[in-house]
Amino acid sequence: MAEAFVITVDGPSGAGKGTTSAALARQLGFHLLDSGALYRLTGLAARRAGVDMADAEALGEVARTLPVEFVSAEQGVRVELGGDDVGAAIRTEQAGMDASTVGAVPQVRAALLQCQRDFAKAPGLVADGRDMGTTVFPAAPLKIYLTASAEQRARRRLLQLQEKHGGDLSEQYPQILADIKARDQQDSKRASSPLKPAADAVVIDSSDMGIDAVLAQILGLYQRCQVDGGSM
Numbered sequence: 001m002a003e004a005f006v007i008t009v010d011g012p013s014g015a016g017k018g019t020t021s022a023a024l025a026r027q028l029g030f031h032l033l034d035s036g037a038l039y040r041l042t043g044l045a046a047r048r049a050g051v052d053m054a055d056a057e058a059l060g061e062v063a064r065t066l067p068v069e070f071v072s073a074e075q076g077v078r079v080e081l082g083g084d085d086v087g088a089a090i091r092t093e094q095a096g097m098d099a100s101t102v103g104a105v106p107q108v109r110a111a112l113l114q115c116q117r118d119f120a121k122a123p124g125l126v127a128d129g130r131d132m133g134t135t136v137f138p139a140a141p142l143k144i145y146l147t148a149s150a151e152q153r154a155r156r157r158l159l160q161l162q163e164k165h166g167g168d169l170s171e172q173y174p175q176i177l178a179d180i181k182a183r184d185q186q187d188s189k190r191a192s193s194p195l196k197p198a199a200d201a202v203v204i205d206s207s208d209m210g211i212d213a214v215l216a217q218i219l220g221l222y223q224r225c226q227v228d229g230g231s232m
Contacts, residue, residue, distance in 0.1 A: 005030075005124035007222065008132035011146040012184050012195060013096065014153030016206050020146060020214050021128035027219065028126070032077075033119040035129030035136070036099060038112050040090035041068050041081055043098025053101055060107025066115075093179065100183050103130070104190035130187060133198035142225050144218055145197035148207040150180050 007030070009021045018034065025032040042063045043053075051058045071078040079087045089095065102108045109131075116136050119125055127136065133143035148156075154177035161176075162169050187195040197203055202221060206214050 004120040004122050005142075005225075006120055006127060006137045006140040007124070007142045007144065007218070008127045008129070008137050008140045008198070008201075009144045009146055009218075010130055010132050010134070010195070010197065010201065011144075012130075012148075012153065012180075012187065014157055014180060015146045015148045016156075016211060016214060017128045017146050019211055020218070021126045023211065023215050024218060025126040027215070028124060028222070030124035030126050031119055031121055033116060033125060033127040033129070033132075035112075035116055035127065035132060037070075037079055037090060038066070038068070038115065039099035039103045039108070040095045041066060041079070041086070042108055042112070043102045044086060044090055044095055045081060046102065047098065053098070056105045056107050059102050059105050060111050063102070063108040063111035066112075097179070097183065100186050104186065104192060106192040109135075109192050130195045131193035133201050134196065135193045138198070142218075142222060143198045143201040144221075145201040145203045146214065147203065147205055150177060150184065152207045154180050
C-alpha cells in the first residue's frame with residue numbers, strides 16, 4: 001500500500017485550523033483527522049460518566065475505552081459517542097475547556113496517540129490539532145502552524161455566536177477574549193505536548209488573511225513538497 005502523505009495543521013483555538021484542514025482535505029482528496037474532537041469527546045464522556053476531572057488515571061481509562069465513531073453524512077461527518085450524535089455537544093465553550101483540561105493529562109494523550117496515528121492512510125491525511133507535528137506525526141513532510149492574534153480569534157468567535165444565536169452579543173467579547181487567553185496559557189504551559197510550532201513547521205499568521213489565501217499558501221507548499229520529493 002502506498003505511504004500516506006501527512007500534512008499537520010497545528011495552532012491555537014480560533015486560528016481557523018478546522019475550516020482550513022477540512023477544505024484542504026477535500027481539495028486533495030485526503031483523509032481528515034480532527035484530533036481536537038477526540039479530546040472534546042473524552043471530556044464529554046468523562047463528564048457523562050461522572051469522572052473527576054482531576055483523576056488522571058480515570059481520565060486515561062475513559063480515553064482508552066472511548067466509544068467514538070466518525071460517520072460520513074450528507075452534511076460532512078457525524079460524530080457519535082456510544083451511538084449518540086454529539087456533534088453539537090462537543091462544540092460548546094465548556095467542551096472546549098474540558099478538551100484543554102484532559103489534553104494536559106499524559107495518560108489521556110498516551111491513550112489517544114495510536115488512535116490518531118491510525119488515521120494516516122493512503123493517499124494522505126490532513127491532521128488538525130495542537131501537537132500533530134511535534135508529537136503525533138513528527139516525521140510528517142509538511143507541517144503548518146496556523147495562528148492569529150487572540151483579539152482576532154475572539155472577534156471570529158463572537159461573529160460565530162452572533163450568526164448562531166442572532167442579535168448583538170458584543171458585550172460577551174471581553175469574556176470570550178479572556179477565555180481564549182486562558183486556554184492559550186493552559187495549552188502552552190502544560191507539561192505533556194505543550195502547544196508550540198514544530199521546529200520545521202511553516203508558521204502562517206491568519207490574523208489578516210481569509211480562508212482562501214491561507215488555503216492557497218498551504219497548497220503552494222504542498223506542490224513544492226511534491227517537486228522536492230516529498231518534503232520541505
